[in-house]
Amino acid sequence: MEVVTTAEMKLIDHLAIDEYGIPGIVLMENAGLKVTEAVCRQLGGCVRGKMITIFAGKGNNGGDGLVVARHLYNQGADVRVLMMAHPDGITGDAGINLAIWCKMGQKIYHVYQANGINMVKIALMNTDLIVDALYGTGFQGTINEKTSRIITLINTNPAPVIAVDIPSGVAADTGKIQGACVKATVTITFGLPKLGLVLPPGSGVVGKLAVVDISLPAALLQRRGDIPHPPVREGCCGVSPLNIKKHLLDTATVSSWLTRRKPATHKGDFGRVLVLAGSTGMTGAAVLTATACLRSGAGLVTLAVPAQIHDAITAKVPEIITLPLPDTGGALSSKGLVTILAQLAGVDVLAIGPGLSQNPETVKLVQQLLPQVKIPLVVDADGLNALAPNKANKLVLKNINAPVVLTPHPGEMARLLGVSGAEVQEKRLELTLQQAQEWDCTVLLKGERTLVAAPDGRLYINPTGNPGMATAGSGDVLTGIITGLIAQGMETTQAAAAGAYLHGWAGDQGSADLGEHGLLAGDILKYLPRCFKAVYG
Numbered sequence: 001m002e003v004v005t006t007a008e009m010k011l012i013d014h015l016a017i018d019e020y021g022i023p024g025i026v027l028m029e030n031a032g033l034k035v036t037e038a039v040c041r042q043l044g045g046c047v048r049g050k051m052i053t054i055f056a057g058k059g060n061n062g063g064d065g066l067v068v069a070r071h072l073y074n075q076g077a078d079v080r081v082l083m084m085a086h087p088d089g090i091t092g093d094a095g096i097n098l099a100i101w102c103k104m105g106q107k108i109y110h111v112y113q114a115n116g117i118n119m120v121k122i123a124l125m126n127t128d129l130i131v132d133a134l135y136g137t138g139f140q141g142t143i144n145e146k147t148s149r150i151i152t153l154i155n156t157n158p159a160p161v162i163a164v165d166i167p168s169g170v171a172a173d174t175g176k177i178q179g180a181c182v183k184a185t186v187t188i189t190f191g192l193p194k195l196g197l198v199l200p201p202g203s204g205v206v207g208k209l210a211v212v213d214i215s216l217p218a219a220l221l222q223r224r225g226d227i228p229h230p231p232v233r234e235g236c237c238g239v240s241p242l243n244i245k246k247h248l249l250d251t252a253t254v255s256s257w258l259t260r261r262k263p264a265t266h267k268g269d270f271g272r273v274l275v276l277a278g279s280t281g282m283t284g285a286a287v288l289t290a291t292a293c294l295r296s297g298a299g300l301v302t303l304a305v306p307a308q309i310h311d312a313i314t315a316k317v318p319e320i321i322t323l324p325l326p327d328t329g330g331a332l333s334s335k336g337l338v339t340i341l342a343q344l345a346g347v348d349v350l351a352i353g354p355g356l357s358q359n360p361e362t363v364k365l366v367q368q369l370l371p372q373v374k375i376p377l378v379v380d381a382d383g384l385n386a387l388a389p390n391k392a393n394k395l396v397l398k399n400i401n402a403p404v405v406l407t408p409h410p411g412e413m414a415r416l417l418g419v420s421g422a423e424v425q426e427k428r429l430e431l432t433l434q435q436a437q438e439w440d441c442t443v444l445l446k447g448e449r450t451l452v453a454a455p456d457g458r459l460y461i462n463p464t465g466n467p468g469m470a471t472a473g474s475g476d477v478l479t480g481i482i483t484g485l486i487a488q489g490m491e492t493t494q495a496a497a498a499g500a501y502l503h504g505w506a507g508d509q510g511s512a513d514l515g516e517h518g519l520l521a522g523d524i525l526k527y528l529p530r531c532f533k534a535v536y537g
Helices: 008-018 026-040 060-074 092-103 118-123 145-156 251-257 284-294 306-312 334-344 361-371 390-398 409-416 421-426 426-437 473-489 492-514 521-536
Strands: 050-055 078-083 108-110 129-133 163-164 184-189 208-212 245-246 272-276 300-306 321-325 349-352 377-379 404-406 442-445 451-453 458-459
Touching: 008 026, 008 118, 026 060, 026 092, 026 129, 026 163, 026 184, 026 208, 060 092, 060 129, 060 163, 060 361, 060 409, 078 118, 078 208, 108 321, 118 129, 118 145, 163 442, 251 492, 272 284, 272 306, 272 334, 272 473, 272 521, 284 300, 284 306, 284 473, 284 521, 300 306, 300 334, 306 321, 334 361, 334 409, 349 473, 349 492, 361 390, 377 426, 404 492, 409 426, 426 451, 426 458, 442 492, 458 492, 473 492, 473 521, 492 521
Parallel strands: 050 078, 050 129, 078 108, 129 163, 163 184, 184 208, 245 458, 272 300, 272 349, 300 321, 349 377, 377 404, 404 442
Antiparallel strands: 442 451, 451 458
C-alpha cells in the first residue's frame, strides 16, 4: 500500500479538485460520511440517543468534524461541537459546514474562551464517544498549553476516540510527537495513509487504522514509485508529476513478488548460496543464517566457516553443505580469500557477517573480498562492523560492482556513519533514504517499523514484528531469509522488504503462541514456513 507525505496528499487533493473537477466540499462531505459510519460501527450500529462530543479546529479537519456532527445529529445522536477557534477564522469549505450547522439551530461551544476547560469537563462527563477533529495533517510543532490540557482530558476519558485523518499532535510526515497528543481508539484516514500514521511514535497512538475511500480518482492513488508511467500530454485530465515511492508492506505486495514453483524443477533452480559466517563461540549465528536460507526456499546452501569450528557446525544441520576455511584463533583469516573467490564462481548470492567476529584478520578479509564480489550480497553484523570506519565503508562500498543489501541495527548504523545511536533513531527515515543513495545499495534499518530503502528512492515500511524478537540470533535469521529470496531471483530491495515482512510475521505468530518473553530466534525459524505458505496461498 502506498504511503504519502503531506505534500503528496495535498497534490492528490489538488488534482482531484482542479483536474477532475470534484469540488472540495464534496470531498469533505465524503470524508465526514466515512467517519460517521465509523462512529456508528464503534457504537454498535445505532447512535440514536448516544452523546457524542466532537472537538473541531479551524481547518479542513474541523470542517470534516462538522460534517460528522450534522450526520450524527440527523441520526438522532446528542451531538456537542466544541470549537477551538473563533468562528470568524473558519472559512472555505469548513466555514460552509459551520454555517450549515448553525442554520440547523445547533449550538457551538467555544472552548477557546477563558472558561473553555470547564466546558470540556462538563461535555465529557457522560459522553459515549469522542471525535478528534482538532488538527489535521498540516499540524507541525507543539500543542499549546490550553489545548494540551484538553487533550489530557480526552485521553483520560474512558469513551472511545475516533481521530479524523490523523490523531491531533502527530506530525504527519514523521510520526513525531512533541508534547500532547490524542490517543485514538480508531483513526479514519482518507485516500492513502500518511507517513506519520505508520512510523513510530505516531503509529503507537493511531489505534486501529482504517484507510477509506472519499471518491478520489483511483488513477491518482495508484501511481506507484516502482512502476514506470507512460509519458502523457501536459494538461491532460488526471496527469501529474506524482510518483509515490513510499509503501507500507502488506501480504498482497509480498505475494506479488514471490515466484510460484513449477512441477518440473530441481534444487539448482532455486539458487545457490554461500554464507560466510561464524567464529569461536558464535557457531549459532552461522547455523541460524544458513538454515533460514533453506527455510526461505534456497536450493543449495554452503556455509563457509573457520576450520576450527567446522566439525561443530556439520553436526547441527545436515541439509547444509559446509566449507572449512583458514582461520586465526577461531576467526576467518585473510588467507581464505582465494578459496572464497573460487567458491563464488558457482553461487548466486553471498551472505557475509553473522558471528564473524571483529578479529583484525577477518576485518581485512571482508574489506579485501567485497570489492571483488560480482554477485548480489547481503552484509550484516560483523560484515558491517568491518566497514564501520567511515573512510572504509565509503571506499569499499564505492568499489563494489554488484547489488548490495546492508542490514544494520541502529547501533551498527551509528558506527557506519560515525554518529550517535540517538541521532540515528531521531533521523531514521532521512538517514535510511540518504545512505541508500550515497552508498548506492539497499539499506535495511532494523527496529520498530523496519525501513528498507533503495538507491532509486523507494522506501518500504514494515508493520510486522514485536518486542519479543529483540533476542540473540533474530537478525541472523533475517539475513538468511533475505539471502534465500535473492537466490531464487528476487530483486534485492524487494527481497529485503519481503524478508523483513516475513521475518516479522513469523515472530508475530511465535509471540501469539509462546508469548514475547520466551521467544527465541529458533522459534522464528519454526514459524517461517507457515508464513510462506500463507503468502503463497
